[in-house]
Amino acid sequence: EDKVVQSPLSLVVHEGDTVTLNCSYEVTNFRSLLWYKQEKKAPTFLFMLTSSGIEKKSGRLSSILDKKELFSILNITATQTGDSAIYLCAVEAGGSYIPTFGRGTSLIVHP
Amino acid sequence: DTEVTQTPKHLVMGMTNKKSLKCEQHMGHRAMYWYKQKAKKPPELMFVYSYEKLSINESVPSRFSPECPNSSLLNLHLHALQPEDSALYLCASSQVALNLAAKNIQYFGAGTRLSVL
Numbered sequence: 687e688d689k690v691v692q693s694p695l696s697l698v699v700h701e702g703d704t705v706t707l708n709c710s711y712e713v714t715n716f717r718s719l720l721w722y723k724q725e726k727k728a729p730t731f732l733f734m735l736t737s738s739g740i741e742k743k744s745g746r747l748s749s750i751l752d753k754k755e756l757f758s759i760l761n762i763t764a765t766q767t768g769d770s771a772i773y774l775c776a777v778e779a780g781g782s783y784i785p786t787f788g789r790g791t792s793l794i795v796h797p
Numbered sequence: 798d799t800e801v802t803q804t805p806k807h808l809v810m811g812m813t814n815k816k817s818l819k820c821e822q823h824m825g826h827r828a829m830y831w832y833k834q835k836a837k838k839p840p841e842l843m844f845v846y847s848y849e850k851l852s853i854n855e856s857v858p859s860r861f862s863p864e865c866p867n868s869s870l871l872n873l874h875l876h877a878l879q880p881e882d883s884a885l886y887l888c889a890s891s892q893v894a895l896n897l898a899a900k901n902i903q904y905f906g907a908g909t910r911l912s913v914l
Contacts, residue, residue: 720902727864727885728801728907729840731800778901784830784853785903 690777692788700796702766707791709775710757717778719758721749722784725771732760732773763787765795800824803888803906811914812878820871820888829871830903832872832887840887846871847848847893861869885910 689712699705709719718736722729733742735751735758742749744764751758762769772775776785801822810816828847844864845853860882862874871888885895885908891901905908 707845722905727910728887731904734902784842784845789837789839792837792864 688777688779688786690775690788692773694791695789696792696794697729698794698796699765701766703795704761705765705793707760707762707773707775707793708757709760709776709777709788711775711777711779711786712756713779715776715780716753716756717780719751720776720778721758722774722776723762723771724774724790730776756782762793765793765797767797769793770795785786788791800849801888801890801904801906803886803909805909806907807910807912809912809914810875810878812880814878815876817875818886818888818911820873820906822890822904823869824890824901825868826892826903826904827868827896828891828893829865830862830871830889830891831871831873834885834887843891845875852895857880875911878911880913881912882910883911 691709691710697757717732720730720734723732733749738751738753750758772790774790775788778785803817829846831843833843834840842855843857844863849865860877864872887908889903890905891903
């Protein structure tokens, strides 16, 4: 059974801090790893990672994948209150057409 | 435009009611999904439609009945629900489904918050 584990489950920081969210996985025939941000309702797509060592970047957010150690990290620098959300990691693998989601990391950024 | 629109945003229903959730996308995606999400849990897949045909049913009880009238619309008909069915119901779409060679990004709607009394 495919497993996706995110850590920490929750995180509280102050504006301006840098945070690192982790996603580790145990799957057969990995294909891609996706990060989503979920505020209140809809998960919104952030990154798709398929190759090791290539950093994806969007503004203050960046992510990288390590296929040897089977994990990905999502970095957020200079956090803002608007970054408060649940960050979901999902992995596509093997013969399954559907991604397996982790439980998410709840990030709260205080002013 | 990467928008998936869901209506209604909120729904309260009794256990004997019949209601429907609606989902619409105009991105030309040929795969659409229903997920159920309980508080502090990840989304759980319910159904997948690929090219307007039901392709995956994750052992969902028959009180949930999906329908895909055309490539842009996806409905979820609800009947005789239980209080434990109260959850956020998310619709998503992607370019294709059931294609291991494709790297599909799912775009989610804002969800319908369902309360069953």
